[in-house]
Amino acid sequence: MGARTRSVVRKRAAWLMVGFLGLFGAISGRLVFIQLCRADEYAKWADKIRWARIRIQTTRGTIYDRNGHPLALSIRTSSVFANTREIENANLAAYRLSALIGGDPKEYLARIREGRGIVWLAKKIDPRLGDRVKRGWLVERGNWKRYERIPGIGVWFHNKRIYPAGTAAAQVLGFTNISGRALAGIEWKFDETLANQNGEILAEVDPKGRVLPESERRVKTEPRNGNDLFLTIDLNAQHIAEQALARVADKFHPESACAIVMNPRTGEILALANIPSFDPNNALKFPPKTWANHAVASLYEPGSTLKAVTVAAGLNEGISPNSVLACCTGREKVGKSTLRCSLHYPYSSGHGAVDMHKIITYSCNIGAAHLAMRLGAERLRRYEEAFGLLEKPHAGFSLEAVGYLPKADRWSTVGLANIGFGQGIAVTPLHMASVYATIANGGVRVPPTIVLGTGSNGKITTRPKRALPRRVISREAAAKLTEMLVECVEEGTGKNARIDGYLVAGKTGSAQIASSTGRGYLPDAFVASFIGFVPADNPRFTIAVVVNRPKGSHFGATVAAPAFREIAQKLLWYYHVPARTPESERVRQKNSGSKSLV
């Protein structure tokens, strides 16, 4: 090799060296860049290969009645959709889907053609049908068989909320939408208790995507089932109340009506029914006004049923029940207004000499008005307040109205007289049921409630803190008033509520509906009601029936008392409450040492 050749080789080697150095520099620069700047990105990419996301489905809590009958529960279901952008052959997709899950292929086709993007083809179907769609269509060519996904057709597995009791207690329960979001009622009010949280776990997988046994797991979202909720409702009592209201609807075609059954000792609501009702399984197909829980959310003028509060106040304030007032003609002028009594047989021209017994038994407005005036606005209002009429019941319902009554210093004399017989005050049927429960419970008010407790796996684990009972009137006043309410049913306007073998205490109400302008009353628009308790000598049930705008009659005695009687009679049978016998009567009278009714 000559010197010239050697020099060329050296030069080339040098250049090669420079080239290698450059390449090495570039590679290490890249490595440094990756290490320093894009490490996170690459680590994530590696993780994606190593970790698989696993979703854990959980369920919303169940709502039970007091005996463990489910009123609302979640079951697994599936819904099938089309993504119109991915559909390759609409005709074929519709035909294959119909072959897999049934249904009219023409309808599927129309929906796919008319829709854009995601179109629902079948909602809330059996999850086994969903599995079929997920598996796909069986393609056979000779010996070769394979399931193929139908392009553009997908399945969503989710939970469906069902209400096994149908329309029963629908307004109490409320409902959820298809995604399980609570929209109304107890479902909405107790969403925090009932709501579940689907879990998400990352699990280590092998290169083929199979989960490695005994490998690491990372919990992204802790899965949590919803808690169960137990209501005080007894589904059988609920059905009894619903049936009675259905009969009222058949006969009097009211705009709406409600019935409440309460245990006066505990304040627990055993039944609460509203008509017209709706099916929470299909709530959106019913007019929204059917969703309203009128029994707790709608204010009305209670009318004569409120006379019980006026008389309770009189008795508790030491006014003699026998002090006599006069109702000479059934009409009386107070200021510029005329008070009127509604007169029924045997009274054709005024109730005559009226005491507290007669105010209750024959529903004398003028007597109640005079008693109210004797008590005075301040004192009477204190009792309306003590009976809980002006507060929110906090019984556990989604929407509860607060009673309305102006401050006492704003009452005119005629205003005070009107409030004495239940006009010029607005309350809910639940407020009134609670008043009669207080009388039944010897004058002690136990606040109403719809919630028995919360728990899991169908068992109660926690009972809610209850508001403390409070005494509203003395035991003696309550006993005297009960005696009058029994007279009302035995001899007075409440005769239609009588039940053989049991003492019934109760009061009728027929109130005109105030016009929305706040001046005067609507012609021919009434609320007919009957509220009471049974058995009067050992109260088990307080029952309120309130019927809004009945047709044919507007009297509580005709419209509401028979429904009260029906509910009371069936409850007495269902709960095996013993009837009075001549023997039990003698023992009772001997023990009490008096001949009084209660």
Ligand SMILES: [Zn+2]
């Ligand atoms: Zn009268």
